[in-house]
Amino acid sequence: QQQVKQSPQSLIVQKGGISIINCAYENTAFDYFPWYQQFPGKGPALLIAIRPDVSEKKEGRFTISFNKSAKQFSLHIMDSQPGDSATYFCAASRGRGSTLGRLYFGRGTQLTVWP
Amino acid sequence: GAVVSQHPSRVICKSGTSVKIECRSLDFQATTMFWYRQFPKQSLMLMATSNEGSKATYEQGVEKDKFLINHASLTLSTLTVTSAHPEDSSFYICSARPMDRDYGYTFGSGTRLTVV
Numbered sequence: 001q002q003q004v005k006q007s008p009q010s011l012i013v014q015k016g017g018i019s020i021i022n023c024a025y026e027n028t029a030f031d032y033f034p035w036y037q038q039f040p041g042k043g044p045a046l047l048i049a050i051r052p053d054v055s056e057k058k059e060g061r062f063t064i065s066f067n068k069s070a071k072q073f074s075l076h077i078m079d080s081q082p083g084d085s086a087t088y089f090c091a092a093s094r095g096r097g098s099t100l101g102r103l104y105f106g107r108g109t110q111l112t113v114w115p
Numbered sequence: 116g117a118v119v120s121q122h123p124s125r126v127i128c129k130s131g132t133s134v135k136i137e138c139r140s141l142d143f144q145a146t147t148m149f150w151y152r153q154f155p156k157q158s159l160m161l162m163a164t165s166n167e168g169s170k171a172t173y174e175q176g177v178e179k180d181k182f183l184i185n186h187a188s189l190t191l192s193t194l195t196v197t198s199a200h201p202e203d204s205s206f207y208i209c210s211a212r213p214m215d216r217d218y219g220y221t222f223g224s225g226t227r228l229t230v231v
Contacts, residue, residue, distance in 0.1 A: 034219055043121070043208045043222035044159070089158060097217045102149065103210075105158045 003027060004092050006106025013113050019077040021109045023090035026071065030092040032100060035064065035075045038087045038108075047088070048075070080113045087111070116142050119211050121223025128199055128230055136194045136226045138209030144189035145211035149220070150182075153206045165192045189214070199230040 006023045013019045023033075031052055036044035050057045050064040050073065057064045063076040077084055090106040118141040128134050138148055146167045151159040163173045163184050171184035181203075183195040192211075196203055210222040 032219065036222075041206075041225070041227065043119075043210075043225045045222065046219055049219055098146070098212075098214050100212055100217075100219065102161060102164065103220060107158045108156075110156070 002107070003104035004090060004106045006090050006109060008109060009107065010110045011112070013080045013111065015080065015082060015113055015115050017080050017113075019075075019080045019084065019111055019113070021075045021088055021090070021111070022072065023074065023092075023106050024070075024072045025092050025104075027092070027094075027104075028071070029094045030104075032093045032096065033064070033066065033073050034091050034093075034103070035062075036089045036091065038089065044089060077111075080111075082113045082115050085111055085113050117213055117216070117218050117221040118142055119209065119221045119223040121209055121226055123226060124224060125227040126229070128228070130200055130230055131198055133195055133197045134199055134228060136196075136207055136209075136228075138192045138194070138211070138223050140190045140211045140213075140221075143211075143213040143216070145192075146189060146214055148186060148192040148209055148211045150184060150192075150194050151208045151210070153208060153225075155206075159208060162194075196228065199228070201230045204228055204230045 034049035035047045037047045038044040061078045066073045088109045091103040120139045122137045148165040150162045162177045163171045165171045165186040167186045186192040208225045210220045
């Protein structure tokens with residue numbers, strides 16, 4: 001059973017546009033929701049993460065919106081650039097610090113930003 | 116901070132031989148490291164959880180005798196693919212969690228294994 005469901009599978013956005021990727025989860029025990037960016041042939045890199053005590057977190061052009069009641073969270077990339085073209089994975093886990101549990105990944109979204 | 120070094124980045128080996136992949140946490144200690152396998156255009160599939168000083172915990176369907184994991188120190192975990200076959204060709208990625216920081220997980224850069 002897929003613990004974290006991610007959509008869309010692929011996304012094409014024009015340069016300067018907004019990219020939006022959505023994820024949903026079932027396990028209400030999850031309390032850590034990171035987003036990872038992966039370029040071809042590289043490992044995933046942590047982009048931004050949120051905990052359920054806040055509804056939004058912004059870091060530069062990247063924003064996570066979190067809806068605890070709907071068990072959904074999304075990544076918004078403002079002013080999308082060709083360099084943002086990559087695969088994005090949402091994930092979920094529970095715990096923190098040394099007790100942080102394993103990550104459950106979504107299936108990924110391949111983002112292409114056209115110049 | 117929180118850098119994970121994975122080596123080698125790519126390796127080609129002959130069918131039937133064994134290959135060792137190293138995962139090192141460079142600036143932090145990690146009691147737990149994770150090993151993933153990723154097929155093209157797919158998500159990361161957790162293979163096993165590696166705990167320092169104890170046996171690894173393997174996910175269902177992962178052959179323990181084929182994928183040997185050793186976590187001998189707080190900064191090093193190794194994955195050995197034994198008697199490799201072409202179907203073991205894949206992208207293998209490790210990740211580690213700092214013991215003393217609420218930093219989430221850091222991933223290595225991955226190892227592309229090709230078995231010929």
